[in-house]
Amino acid sequence: MIRVLLVHDACLLRSALAERLAREPDLEVFHAPWRGARDRIGEVRPDVCVVDPDGDSTYASAEFGEQSHPVTGGLGSPLLVLVSGNRPGLLRRCTEAGALGYVDKASPPDRLLAGIRQVAAGLRFVDDSLGFGFLKAAQMPLTHRELLVLALAAGGAPVAEIANRLHLTNGTVRNYMAAITRKTGARNRIDAIRISRVEGWV
Amino acid sequence: MIRVLLVHDACLLRSALAERLAREPDLEVFHAPWRGARDRIGEVRPDVCVVDPDGDSTYASAEFGEQSHPVTGGLGSPLLVLVSGNRPGLLRRCTEAGALGYVDKASPPDRLLAGIRQVAAGLRFVDDSLGFGFLKAAQMPLTHRELLVLALAAGGAPVAEIANRLHLTNGTVRNYMAAITRKTGARNRIDAIRISRVEGWV
Numbered sequence: 324m325i326r327v328l329l330v331h332d333a334c335l336l337r338s339a340l341a342e343r344l345a346r347e348p349d350l351e352v353f354h355a356p357w358r359g360a361r362d363r364i365g366e367v368r369p370d371v372c373v374v375d376p377d378g379d380s381t382y383a384s385a386e387f388g389e390q391s392h393p394v395t396g397g398l399g400s401p402l403l404v405l406v407s408g409n410r411p412g413l414l415r416r417c418t419e420a421g422a423l424g425y426v427d428k429a430s431p432p433d434r435l436l437a438g439i440r441q442v443a444a445g446l447r448f449v450d451d452s453l454g455f456g457f458l459k460a461a462q463m464p465l466t467h468r469e470l471l472v473l474a475l476a477a478g479g480a481p482v483a484e485i486a487n488r489l490h491l492t493n494g495t496v497r498n499y500m501a502a503i504t505r506k507t508g509a510r511n512r513i514d515a516i517r518i519s520r521v522e523g524w525v
Numbered sequence: 526m527i528r529v530l531l532v533h534d535a536c537l538l539r540s541a542l543a544e545r546l547a548r549e550p551d552l553e554v555f556h557a558p559w560r561g562a563r564d565r566i567g568e569v570r571p572d573v574c575v576v577d578p579d580g581d582s583t584y585a586s587a588e589f590g591e592q593s594h595p596v597t598g599g600l601g602s603p604l605l606v607l608v609s610g611n612r613p614g615l616l617r618r619c620t621e622a623g624a625l626g627y628v629d630k631a632s633p634p635d636r637l638l639a640g641i642r643q644v645a646a647g648l649r650f651v652d653d654s655l656g657f658g659f660l661k662a663a664q665m666p667l668t669h670r671e672l673l674v675l676a677l678a679a680g681g682a683p684v685a686e687i688a689n690r691l692h693l694t695n696g697t698v699r700n701y702m703a704a705i706t707r708k709t710g711a712r713n714r715i716d717a718i719r720i721s722r723v724e725g726w727v
Contacts, residue, residue: 335634339542339634343541428534432541435537477715477719478716510683511683
C-alpha cells in the first residue's frame with residue numbers, strides 16, 4: 324500500500340479528490356489543509372505528499388513562513404506538486420524545493436495516479452504538458468537579488484524599507500526596480516509586479 | 526433529476542468533484558473549463574451552474590471580457606458560486622452578478638449538495654461561515670469610480686492611460702489613487718493593489 328497525504332486548502336475539492344484516489348486498491352489516502360499539514364505528516368508518515376503549492380488561499384505561504392514553507396522549506400516527505408504550465412516561477416520554486424513529481428492540474432486524474440506510483444517508487448515524474456513551462460522557468464531573466472527586491476516591493480514595502488532590509492542604498496533599489504521593469508517587458512513597477520505574480524515568481 | 530454543470534479550470538479537481546456529485550441519485554453532472562463554458566451551457570441547459578469564480582488560472586476573467594464574464598455578465602443559468610469568506614470583493618461581485626447560492630470552499634461536500642438542491646428549487650443558499658465575509662463586503666470603503674481606477678492601475682496602466690480611458694485629468698487620477706491608498710490603509714499604491722487583490726476587489 325502507498326500512503327498518500329493530500330494537502331490543499333479547499334476542503335470541498337480536497338475531499339473529492341481524496342475520495343477519487345482512495346478508490347484505487349493500492350492507495351491509502353489522507354488529507355489535510357495547509358494549516359496543520361506538518362503535524363499530519365508526522366502522524367501519517369506518507370510515502371508521497373501531494374500538494375497544491377498555489378492553493379486557493381494565502382495560507383500556503385503565510386502559515387508556514389519562509390524557513391518552514393512546505394514547498395520552499397521541504398516537508399521531509401517525497402513531494403508531488405499539482406502545478407500549471409503557465410506558472411514558470413512556481414515550477415522553479417518547486418524544483419528548488421526538491422519536488423520529485425510534477426502533475427499538470429489540467430490533466431485527467433489518471434495522470435496523478437501514474438505520478439503518485441512513480442514518486443512512491445522513488446522516481447521522478449513530469450507531465451509532458453509542463454515542458455514549455457519548465458523551458459520558461461529556465462529562461463527567467465531576473466537574478467536572485469532582483470527577485471528578492473521584487474518580492475519585497477510586491478508585498479508593499481517602500482523603497483527605503485527594501486533598502487534597509489537588504490542593506491542597500493535607496494538609489495540601488497531604484498536601479499534594481501528599473502532593471503526588473505525592463506527585463507520583464509513591463510510598463511512600470513506595478514506592471515512588473517503584476518506580470519511576475521501571474522507567472523508565479525512572487 | 527437536477528442537471529448540474531460544474532465550471533472550474535483545473536481538470537484534476539473538477540473531474541474528481543464531478544464524480545463525487547454524480548454519485549447522488551438525483552443529480553446529473555456535466556463539467557467544463559471556463560474556456561468553452563458558455564457553449565456547454567447552451568448544450569447542457571443546466572438547472573444549476575456551479576462555478577469557481579476565483580479559478581486557478583487567469584482564464585476566469587481574461588477569456589470572457591467584462592461584458593460577457595460568466596460571473597459579472599451572467600451565464601443565463603441559476604448560479605451557485607464556490608467562494609471563500611476572506612475574499613469579500615469577490616463575494617460582492619458574485620452578488621452583483623445575481624448568484625443564488627454561495628458555498629464556502631472550506632465546507633465539506635454535503636454543504637455543496639444542500640446548496641445545489643436549494644438553488645435548483647429556485648431558493649437562495651448561503652453558507653453560515655460566509656457571514657463575516659458578506660459583512661466586510663458591505664463595508665467596502667471604495668466608490669465604484671475608485672474601483673475602476675484601481676482595476677486599471679492593477680493591470681499595469683500608467684496614470685496617463687487611466688486618465689485617458691476614464692476621461693479624467695492626470696491630477697484627478699492621482700487624487701483617486703491617493704484616496705484609494707488612504708482608505709485601504711495601505712503604505713503606497715503597490716500596497717493598495719496588493720491588499721485589494723488579496724480581498725478579491727480587483
